Amino acid sequence: MFKKTLHIGTSPHIIGGSSTDQIMRNVVFALLPVAAFAVYTFGLSALLLLITALASCLLTEYFLNRWIDKSSPLSDWSVTITGLLYGLTLPPHLPLWMVFVGGVIAVALGKFIFGGLGYNVFNPALVGRAFIQAAFPVAITTWMAPFLPDRFSHIPGSTLTLPFLKPVYDITSGATPLSLMKFEHHTTDTYNLLMGMTSGSTGETSALLILLGGLYLIARKMMNWRIPVALLGTVYLISTVLHWSNPDIYPGGLFMLFSGGLMLGAVFMATDMVASPITPLGATVYGIIIGIMIYVIRVWGGLPEGVMYAILFGNAVSPHIDNFIRPRVYGTGKQWSKS
Amino acid sequence: MKTESLWFIFLNASLINNFVLAYFLGICPFLGVSGKLSTAFRMGMAVIFVMLISSMAAYGIHAFLIWVDAPFLQLISYIVVIASTVQLVEMFIKRFSPSLFKALGIFLPLITTNCAILGLALFQTNKGYNFIESFVFALGAGIGFTLALVLMAGLREKLDFAEIPLIAKGVALTLLVGGILSLTFMGFAGLGG
Amino acid sequence: MLFDLLKKNPTFRHGIHPPQFKEDTRDKPIRHFPFAPVMIIPLAQHIGKPSVPVVSEGQEVTRGQMLARADGFVSVPMHAPASGVIKKIGRVPSISGKMVPGIFLEPFPGSSQEVLEGKPVKVETSTPEEIINAIQNAGIVGLGGAAFPTHVKLKIPEGKHADTLIINGAECEPYLTTDHRVMLEQAPDIIQGVRYLLKATGAARAIIGIESNKPDAAENLRNHLPPDLPLSVQVVEVKYPQGAEKMLITAILGREVPSGGLPIDVHTVVVNVATTAEIGRLLPHGRGIQERVITITGPGIKKKGNYWIPIGTPLRYILEQAGAEEDIDRVFMGGPMMGTAVSSLDIPITKGTSGIVAFREEEARKKDVKIYPCIHCGACVDACPLFLNPSKLGILAKFKDYHTMASDYNLMDCFECGSCTYVCPSHIPLVQYFRISKLVLRNEKAKAPHV
Amino acid sequence: MTVDTIQPEKKEVGSFKMFQAMVGIGIICALAIVVTYQTTLPVITKNKAEALEKAIYKVLPGAQTRKNFQWDGQKFSEADPSDHSLKDVIYTGLDANGAMVGIAIEARGQGFQDAIQVLYGFDPEKQAIIGFYVLDSRETPGLGDKIVSDAAFQENFKALTARLDESGKKLEHDIQTVKHGTKSKPWEIDAITGATISSKAVGNILNHSAQYWAPIIKAHIDELRTH
Amino acid sequence: MESKPKGKLAGFFHFPQGDGLSTDEFIKGLWRENPVLVQVLGMCPTLAVTNSAINAMAMGLATLFVLVMSNILVSSLRNVIPKQVRIATYILIIATFVTVADYVIQAISLDVHKALGAFIPLIVVNCIILGRAEAFASKNGVWASFMDGLGMGVGFTYALLLLGFIREILGSGSLFGISLFADSFQDWVIMILPSGGFFALAGWLLLFNGLKLRKKQAQPEQTREEVLI
Amino acid sequence: MLILTALGALGGLTVVLALLLIIANRKLQVVEDPRIDIVEDMLPHANCGACGYPGCRPFAEALVHGDALPGKCTVSSDEGRQNIASFLGVDVGAQEKMVARLACGGGINVARNRARYQGLQSCEAASLVSGGGKECFWGCLGLGDCVDACDFDAIHLDAFHLPRVSEDKCTACGDCVVACPKDLLSLHPVSHRLWINCKNLEAGDEILEECRVACTACSRCAMDAPDNLITMKENLPVIDYSRYIDTTKPIERCPTGAIVYLDPKKGKVSGPKAKPVIRKGARTEAPT
């Protein structure tokens, strides 16, 4: 009387929680306000840049995976995050052809080569950016002033530079708060930093929106809160202590937190679980290591900003963190050593 | 006129101008022995050890050659002395720790004739470091080498369990990871300056 | 904060909170079930050596009569679930998918089905050894799911001692309400069973652990607690797998069973409530076990409820009687977290079956989910009650590095609770990997010439 | 091959043979090297001298010949121009009439990537740096290596004040690098955009070196002239 | 055993004829056993000096010279050198030729010498040279060793050139110092940086891997018709 | 002068070092039988373990110490084994070529599935889930664990999801034997051509419902076999390979084709009485 051939499978026969594509989709949602604010701040050039970054990442992912016959490569949404974040880390009027090159590198070199989603050992978006920074160091350290009056009517000449040519700048450039601090010993007002009234990378300007996005993800349990908390806490702690010891040399804690790419990096990039440690304690240690590195590079290093390098370095040590920091397995340890 | 503090020499040799990732010295063991963490670590230790020995040896020989006024023998004496010293060490290890010897396999003789070791000796002479500076330089270089090797090994052990596309399997993948690591180490530029 | 923690019911760290689905059956009293036209009795319904038939084909047997005797200490006898005639002794289908030795029994229709009585065993007058023997003779195995012969567990090894007996009434599996009903309806049997168990193990006290979603059961047992017995009821947090003995011991006593060890290593013995009730009911009459309480539920069942079902009743018969939908697509024996999917409806229920859950295709809660690679989200690490690293284990298993799994990542400690798989957003069949890995390693060890 | 042909090697190779082989080959090698060295030495010395001279003449406009002086902590003494192993050597540049145009000094210090080695011309009369040449640097091509080629940057060193204060022990104003386009004092260096760090490094190197040499040169200027 | 061990019996100046042995010694270094692209040896100079084509060329030729000379000398002395001091003497020989090469290059052009930096002396420790001395020259006749050294050296040189080409073209927009594009060409600075060396070599390896894979796919293994049981 | 300095310096150095090395050589040398390296080089480096040792090197050690004979390495070519044997001056240790054979004919064209398995696509995994869903409990699950296990590309799944072993490529390393959770593969000398193609322990025609080529234990093959070559055990015929006779007699009357003759050219040949094997409505898609 029972008609069907039964299906058999292994237990558990029910599953819960959210699925990977759901998580990824939500990260995209959390990033959208940041992206929208970036477009509002920098105008058309930022819009074109984000579109190009997304397109390059999505296309690369699609074609490479097609090539090795992996099915539906874009359905997990992860590459959308990569594309968005990659775009958000670039200066707003970077030539689009450079953006495209970096996007291809990000996905091909940062992700595909390692086996795609879940296997990359470095943060793909940052691999793309690090490549661009090393390849075109001048272009990527030239910044544009925010809220230019003609930002919605005028596309900067540099954005539309022809492939393989040097960009020509035709608009007001601005110095980032960090380079002002490093080279001129001039700190920017925290309120301006928080609200995004400064020049900088496309997406790093509004710390507030980034924090809100992060809170949303943490509330939905889609992000490991320990990493941003440990990271931001470390930077804040070191800078506050040192600032207190010598305010002339060392910038204050709040300035450090809200300037540069720290917020975007801490909230959206250091938290990329694929390339970070898996255990709670490991994640904390990872956050602390990155925090220290950021501080060292910013304050004692040659470069004004070190978030990208610090996170990549964190990625490189995370296998070791995973190796060394393991939770004590139930029933093991000293008190239970079997006699 | 001294411009470089010991601390800076150390930082420079280990991080900023990491022997492997910035100077391209000792790439062969970097590619060859970085597959397993434990081996990489032991190799790193061996390299630090050999670097210290050869740095001191090179310092002595340099002084000797200046004394006899035969600078043209620099290269050949460096390499011969270093090679023999290391060969002694090698025999020693083979005798007293066969397991270590096995783990390092063919690379022990390669340490003897490794770019990083000779490069270290030549650089310290070129830069005119005194004895202490040479020692710190060797220590920094060795630690930097070990750091690069160990980071690489961690990543490669992780990548052993990844679905690497066929085309990238093997050395190409290791080189790419090395490239990204090298990019990462660019972040240290200007440190201590 | 601290105050909150103190107020909470005790529990263990990590674990998950799957939906309960117990409303459908928890208020349904236990009812009796008719005899199937043919009963199928595998000779290995327990962990250990299969029992050895003592009847022959064509022989008539009485309900409760021993059909097969225990083969050694780690083995239990099998009793006739009904009066009838032995049709055949041969191979019978089993849940493992193998054909195993077993007995076909055809019950007499319309027989009175009186149960054969044996030699009663009194708590007061028997020695622990006698009780343990009696439990073995009654064919009792763990009814909590593992079907491990209970008397083996009660026999405290030389040099060890038990100070606490824990009665496991947690029933953390979704859907199942067997133990819940047993605690509501068979409190006197449970109390009687505890008396036997305390005597057999020499433990000084007994604690019944109950998840806080069964307040009525806890209440009922508390009301029945006799003043003379060192027995108490402890309510624990609702959390899966609270019912696993290790987790229950940790929750109630704060002790951790050592890796690779048994509860007795922390001076504890854990017995399921239904097992306890069975002991309390059978031993005073010297009977053998012939039926057990089973929850029949799931969206594919019309007459959901808790039933006394004779052991050996074929699944198909049960589903027909319980009014299963015609298009059921998945049937599990046990709960949805730990239970086994059955491939054929011709297999019988056994002593270890605690529930039958049936789904139709559209209601299946784990259809063709898309499997992504592990994204290192750490959800599994946060879920594993044994603090293992399922993510790493899963990756190692995928690449067949079983030895590293065991040597570096404590694979053998995993008790396959499935929490990791439940939470994994990439839907990686982690437990399945672990089962294979453990099997391969065990096979290898068995085949290894020495050591 | 059979079992007998390959046996674990015994130590039957005589120690003397090993000894002989090594020392013999060592001697052959030594001979080969010496021969090459002697043949190529003149050419190499000439090349090196030419390169150095080219650099000196570049930082000391108008100079036609040069002299090497070694500083031993007390005084300057003229040194053999072909000896490259000496330390603390500075070069005076002489014009066609034999008058001193200025002094070329080598200096090094940490740049963005690695040490930068420079040669600069110092005019003791004007108390200013009058020429600048990068001997060696590993700065990033396209960024830091503009310190070698950037015309506007070179312009800084046509006349960069390095005047001693009254005490004669240190410079009146430190040589300083300032952000591109903000140079306002004669002792300031206008940095290269995008290579501020390298530019600052150059400023530091010059400052360091000038602080050291300017007082010495001032005190011993006669020794340098009379020779 | 039927086949004689190659070269074992080859006399001192025995030129094997007709069997194509020495051509094979030469050819194998070019592709099948290419030291860089296949064996991945001698990576340090490969990566360090190839940021321009001219450096790559100079390095390649210097290595070629040392390789050939040391191979010749080692194989002629192979019967004189006891096993225990083998490595030490090989290194002596190699170091001599490197010193020679070093001075010769200095004499020819200081600029090239400066660009190659420390890497000329480091030829001594180039794994390829010692490797060939140890693995080939110490067991084979002079002629074969010469061909082997030549093949390996040429293989090494062209591999360096491959790298030098892309690194210089992309990184500086020029080839052998000659500007290829208009002034407005954007240099890819990374190509002349250390990481660019890694990427460029990896790029070539990927390309060759891809070609190999494609070849494999194009002509599936020809076996006897499978007997299925 | 320069020459003298050079000779003195370098000569002195080499003298000192040569002395050091010589002393070290005396004191520190470790002796290892060099033949081990040579023999290891002659082995195929497959490290498959077919020889019964954990890898090629341990086997080489055993060979050199005389604990094993080269014939144990089934992966090596005949010539390779011969070379090692003559190098070591020992016997090859003659061994007939073995191949892996599958004792199941129940492809998806003839055998039924009782349930559809979902989960990891491996036989090991499926067999743990109620036996894998195949109607015949002994039958091949067709998910190809054996294919994955074979390092020599000797096994492929055919159109009916049954593994087929290539006699040429199989080196009898035994990996597939270990891999199969249903124990369907075993190693046999190639010369054995009579083969029982089933492991079903049930008897009677009912089992044909499960699988059209199952052995019904009718015993006809045993009766027809000359010289009692075949006996019935546990409802299955057992061929006595120790006194093997090459004959096709036993397959003639088999009603299902459960006993076959392995023809070197044609592959599995079943007797004329065996029914045509395509079951009506056979599924041809993967048995998921």
Ligand SMILES: Cc1cc2nc3c(=O)[nH]c(=O)nc-3n(C[C@H](O)[C@H](O)[C@H](O)COP(=O)(O)O)c2cc1C
């Ligand atoms: C081989 C084996 C031996 C066991 N021996 C004992 C024992 O000596 N004492 C005991 O209390 N339990 C023993 N157990 C039972 C376990 O403690 C446990 O109750 C059983 O495995 C079921 O576990 P679960 O209830 O957590 O699923 C044994 C179990 C197995 C599989």
Ligand SMILES: Cc1cc2nc3c(=O)[nH]c(=O)nc-3n(C[C@H](O)[C@H](O)[C@H](O)COP(=O)(O)O)c2cc1C
């Ligand atoms: C993950 C897991 C969950 C379990 N859940 C329960 C449960 O809810 N109730 C229960 O009685 N036994 C449960 N068990 C079995 C217990 O560990 C233990 O075997 C049992 O309580 C012992 O009693 P028994 O031998 O009488 O069955 C579970 C075991 C495991 C491994």
Ligand SMILES: Cc1cc2nc3c(=O)[nH]c(=O)nc-3n(C[C@H](O)[C@H](O)[C@H](O)COP(=O)(O)O)c2cc1C
């Ligand atoms: C790959 C890379 C290489 C760099 N190389 C140099 C360099 O050689 N010299 C330098 O001064 N700055 C170098 N920088 C630093 C930046 O360009 C830095 O932002 C700049 O020096 C600040 O100057 P600005 O304030 O004029 O933009 C480099 C940066 C990167 C990313």
Ligand SMILES: Cc1cc2nc3c(=O)[nH]c(=O)nc-3n(C[C@H](O)[C@H](O)[C@H](O)CO)c2cc1C
């Ligand atoms: C919280 C979170 C942060 C992420 N951050 C990044 C990121 O910084 N860069 C990136 O390429 N992908 C990021 N991803 C997406 C995804 O993990 C990434 O594409 C994988 O690294 C690809 O394997 C993030 C995903 C999540 C859930």
Ligand code: SF4
């Ligand atoms: S199945 Fe094993 S690994 Fe997974 S949560 Fe349970 S005990 Fe941990």
Ligand code: SF4
């Ligand atoms: S829950 Fe799944 S995806 Fe997350 S870490 Fe564990 S195995 Fe990986």
Ligand code: SF4
């Ligand atoms: S795995 Fe099986 S088929 Fe493959 S070679 Fe080994 S024995 Fe033969």
Ligand code: SF4
């Ligand atoms: S023979 Fe065994 S391993 Fe191979 S496919 Fe069949 S069941 Fe799987």
Ligand code: FES
């Ligand atoms: S060339 Fe091999 S280590 Fe440098």
